[in-house]
Amino acid sequence: MIDVPVLISGAGPVGLTLALALSRLGVRSVLLNDRKETTRHPKLDVVNCRSMEIFRQLGLAERIRAAGNPLTANQYSAMAASASGPFYTVMADRHLIYQPVQQAQAIIRACRDGSLPLESMQRIAQMHLEPVLMAEVEADPNIELRMGWRLYGFEQGSTGVVAMAHEVDNGEAQQFFAQYLIGCDGPNSRVRNFLNIDYDGTRDLVGELFIIHLRSDEIAGLFPGNQPYWHTWLTRPGFAGLLVSPDASRNDYVLHRPFAPRPGESLESVIDAALGVKLNYQIVQSGPWRPQFLVARSFGRQRVFIAGDATHQFMPTGGLGMNTGVAEAHNLAWKLAACLAGWGGPKLLESYEAERLPVARRNRDHVKKCAAATFEAQMHSTDALLLDGPAGESARRAIGAEFERKVSRLYESLGIEIGYRYHGSPVIEADHASEPAYDEIRYTPTTWSGARLPSAFRDDGTAVFDQLPMDRFTLLAFNADADDYAPLQAAADECRVPLAVLPLHERHLAALYERRFVLVRPDQHVCWRGDSLPMDCHSLFNRLRGAR
Numbered sequence: 001m002i003d004v005p006v007l008i009s010g011a012g013p014v015g016l017t018l019a020l021a022l023s024r025l026g027v028r029s030v031l032l033n034d035r036k037e038t039t040r041h042p043k044l045d046v047v048n049c050r051s052m053e054i055f056r057q058l059g060l061a062e063r064i065r066a067a068g069n070p071l072t073a074n075q076y077s078a079m080a081a082s083a084s085g086p087f088y089t090v091m092a093d094r095h096l097i098y099q100p101v102q103q104a105q106a107i108i109r110a111c112r113d114g115s116l117p118l119e120s121m122q123r124i125a126q127m128h129l130e131p132v133l134m135a136e137v138e139a140d141p142n143i144e145l146r147m148g149w150r151l152y153g154f155e156q157g158s159t160g161v162v163a164m165a166h167e168v169d170n171g172e173a174q175q176f177f178a179q180y181l182i183g184c185d186g187p188n189s190r191v192r193n194f195l196n197i198d199y200d201g202t203r204d205l206v207g208e209l210f211i212i213h214l215r216s217d218e219i220a221g222l223f224p225g226n227q228p229y230w231h232t233w234l235t236r237p238g239f240a241g242l243l244v245s246p247d248a249s250r251n252d253y254v255l256h257r258p259f260a261p262r263p264g265e266s267l268e269s270v271i272d273a274a275l276g277v278k279l280n281y282q283i284v285q286s287g288p289w290r291p292q293f294l295v296a297r298s299f300g301r302q303r304v305f306i307a308g309d310a311t312h313q314f315m316p317t318g319g320l321g322m323n324t325g326v327a328e329a330h331n332l333a334w335k336l337a338a339c340l341a342g343w344g345g346p347k348l349l350e351s352y353e354a355e356r357l358p359v360a361r362r363n364r365d366h367v368k369k370c371a372a373a374t375f376e377a378q379m380h381s382t383d384a385l386l387l388d389g390p391a392g393e394s395a396r397r398a399i400g401a402e403f404e405r406k407v408s409r410l411y412e413s414l415g416i417e418i419g420y421r422y423h424g425s426p427v428i429e430a431d432h433a434s435e436p437a438y439d440e441i442r443y444t445p446t447t448w449s450g451a452r453l454p455s456a457f458r459d460d461g462t463a464v465f466d467q468l469p470m471d472r473f474t475l476l477a478f479n480a481d482a483d484d485y486a487p488l489q490a491a492a493d494e495c496r497v498p499l500a501v502l503p504l505h506e507r508h509l510a511a512l513y514e515r516r517f518v519l520v521r522p523d524q525h526v527c528w529r530g531d532s533l534p535m536d537c538h539s540l541f542n543r544l545r546g547a548r
Contacts, residue, residue, distance in 0.1 A: 004030045004144070005340050007163055007178035009151040009191055011035075013044075013126065014308030014325035015184030016133035020058055021333035023142035025471050027340055030176060031137065032165055034185075036148040038134055041213055041285055042254050043126035045230070045246040046319045050417045051326040052119035053455070053524070057470050060136065061119060067132050068124030071101040073248040075123060076229040077411060079377070079403040081236040081385060082276025083243055084222050086392075088385070089400030090229065095412045097121060109461070114445035114454030114512045117418050118465050123230055125246035126322070149174075151190055154181055154304070161303050180336055181304045184325070187292075189310035195301055199294035199313070201364065206315070206371065208288045212255040212267060216281035219245075219253055228253070233403065235378040236385055239273050242374075252284075260288055291315035293368050295360045299328075299353035307332060312360045317370035318410050320363045323417075328356050334470065334522040338545065343496040347426050348546030355422040366409075366416050366440050373406040414443035422450040422525060427546045429528040447514050447526045454513070459506050468520055472498035473527070473544070476518040478510050484533075485517065491537035497545050519544075 006022055008015050011033035019029045047055070047064060055061045065071060075098045080087040096104050096116060104120035137143050146165075154163035161181040166173045183191025220226045228245035242256040255274050261267060267286055272278055292313035299311055308325030332352050338344030380402060384395035421438065422428055431449035438444070445454035456464050468474045473492070477485055485501065492499035504510070515529040527544050534540050542548045 001162075001175040001177050002030065003177045004028055005179050006030075006336060007161070007176050007181045008032065009181070009183050010185035010189075010308070010310070011134070011137075011145065011147070012039075012184060012186065012308065013129060013133060013322050014329050015182075016130070016137055017054075017058070017326050018182060018184060018307065018329035018333055019137055019143045020060070020133065020140065021329060021470075022337060023140050024058060025333060025337035026142070027333075027337050028142045028144075030144045030146065030178070032146050032149040032151055034148070034150045034168060036168075038130035039127050041127055042244075042246050042252055044129070044316070044319070044322050045123060045125055045244050045254070046323075047122045047124055047129065047326075048319055048323040048417050049117035049119055049121045049414070050452075051323045052122055053117060053418075053465065054326055054330045056119055057465070057468075057524070060132070063132050063136075064124060064129060065101065065122055067128045068122045069101070069247045070249050073100055073123075073227050074229065075099065075101075075121070077231040077233070077407070078229045079233045079235065079400055079407075082234060082239075082274060083219065083232055084276035086386075086396060088396045089403055091404060091408065091411070094404075095408075097411045109457065112456065112508050114456050115443060116455070117414070118455035118463055123246060123248075125250075125252060128247065128250075151183075151185070154191075154194065156302050156304060179303065179340060182332070182336075183304070183306040183310045184308045184329070186309045187313050189306055191304060192296060192306050192310045195298075195304060195306075197296050197298045197306070199292075200297050201292070201294040203292060203294065204290055205293055205368075206291055206375075208259070208290050210257045210260045210288050211286065212257075212271060212283060213285040214253050214255065214271060214281045214283050215251045216253065216279055217251050218279040219275065219281070220248070220251070222275070222277070233374070233378065233407065234274055235381045235399070237381055237383050240378045240381070241274055243274055291371075293364050293371075295357065295364050299357055305332060305349070305352060311356075312364065314364060314367045315371050317374055318363075318367045318413065318416070320367055320416070324360060324363050327359070327420075328352075330523050331356055335546075337471070343498075343545055345542070345545050345547030347548070351425050351427040351546060355425050358423065359420045362420065362440075363416060366413065369440075370407075370410045373409055377403045377406045409441060413441050415439040415441050417443075418452055419443040420452070421448065425450060427527070427544055428525075429534075429540060429543060431529070445512060447518050447529050449526055449528060451526055453518070453520050453524050453526055456509055456512055458504075458509070464502075464509070465524060467502050468522075468524060469500050470522050472500050472522060474500045474502050474520045476502050476504055476513060476520065478504050478513070478516050480516065488517075488519075488533055488537045488540075491541050494538060495541040495545060495547070497541050
């Protein structure tokens with residue numbers, strides 16, 4: 001029997017991220033995966049800004065960017081009759097999200113009001129993201145990776161979990177004793193099924209869609225500067241779909257269509273209709289798929305938890321599938337590490353579900369609205385779209401404006417990506433101030449307890465986030481001496497909670513962070529704030545570590 005602190009089932013992006021986050025916190029893990037290699041298909045096409053902040057904390061942001069879309073390439077979204085035109089609109093300059101990474105990062109560095117993330121999003125296909133994470137895992141002595149191994153059962157006890165796994169090819173069996181088991185094993189999660197946890201939501205809400213993965217060196221030439229747009233939404237009488245370019249420097253494309261080829265249609269005829277011109281290409285894969293809007297009713301029990309697609313299945317409208325899972329791994333990792341280190345109390349791991357399940361539901365509702373917006377925008381196709389002259393121009397302007405009004409929510413929702421808050425968490429001190437706006441689209445920077453700390457830069461250009469250690473809480477202290485926060489430091493020491501102090505003096509940070517003292521968790525979320533210390537600092541830390 002192999003003894004390991006954490007056993008992780010599933011080595012997709014979320015399982016890999018969890019293992020790496022645990023390792024950064026000094027925790028060993030064994031990572032099991034049915035497949036023997038990383039995926040060969042694009043799957044996701046974006047790592048959003050919050051996930052990039054998390055990967056920055058893990059020291060991986062630059063490696064991911066190097067493997068993805070060039071930093072100078074556009075991130076545009078367009079609507080057109082076909083990839084060769086006519087184009088009704090191109091969303092380019094209206095929001096940070098559409099800017100090339102290089103330009104977006106310059107805008108972020110110039111921002112002083114906390115309204116932007118620390119990192120812009122990154123276009124990258126999952127088949128290029130996974131190898132980056134996998135290489136990091138393979139080089140990490142804290143992680144034992146077993147590709148081609150499948151979990152087939154487990155039993156929980158008061159001190160840990162006995163899990164059984166076998167090698168897929170030869171059936172060799174192995175028992176593991178882990179203090180915690182985490183299922184990152186996808187929509188058909190064995191871990192979730194063993195726990196008898198069902199999904200909440202309506203299955204097959206939009207029915208069956210169709211996807212084609214193709215490769216072509218010629219499609220890029222249809223776009224200005226040979227840079228294919230990130231998303232090109234296609235609509236004209238008799239045709240609707242979406243052409244995705246996960247990476248402008250590579251020749252992979254994904255074509256989505258609302259239904260499979262009809263009788264008399266071939267895959268080639270569907271692609272030709274989408275492109276609007278006959279080009280050379282290679283079809284890599286095609287098939288139907290059923291998008292879902294589901295969230296698990298629970299995120300785990302006792303010493304077994306689930307994350308990623310095991311907890312939720314979202315239609316990719318809004319790009320919140322893997323990105324929600326990365327935030328789940330980020331939330332769970334430090335809590336597991338705290339409990340393994342002995343200072344995390346019994347309510348700390350319970351708070352994982354209390355915090356992340358409402359966010360998953362909020363994200364699902366947002367994705368539903370995004371899906372409805374795309375369907376509605378593509379419904380207004382008329383013959384006038386293809387006319388020459390003023391009538392055609394007017395029709396194209398009208399549908400382009402409708403597209404921007406409705407579909408922009410897929411891309412411009414910083415409120416969803418970085419504005420989520422952990423309402424009512426048992427390990428966050430309740431904030432008695434009125435809650436600021438909590439909008440899906442617009443992000444309101446705030447240090448209201450439970451919110452992600454707004455990202456900002458110090459006078460010397462250092463990012464505040466880069467001064468927040470991921471293995472401890474951080475007290476932001478404005479114009480304070482050590483004596484001013486000594487009781488808080490003493491209480492942390494008594495409760496064995498690791499605490500760093502970051503003295504700050506910048507006026508713009510004092511205004512942004514709203515209170516003289518702001519306590520930030522390892523996952524960059526605010527858990528308490530005040531202009532003076534609480535009356536009972538010891539009681540505060542017992543709440544924050546889940547001991548009461």
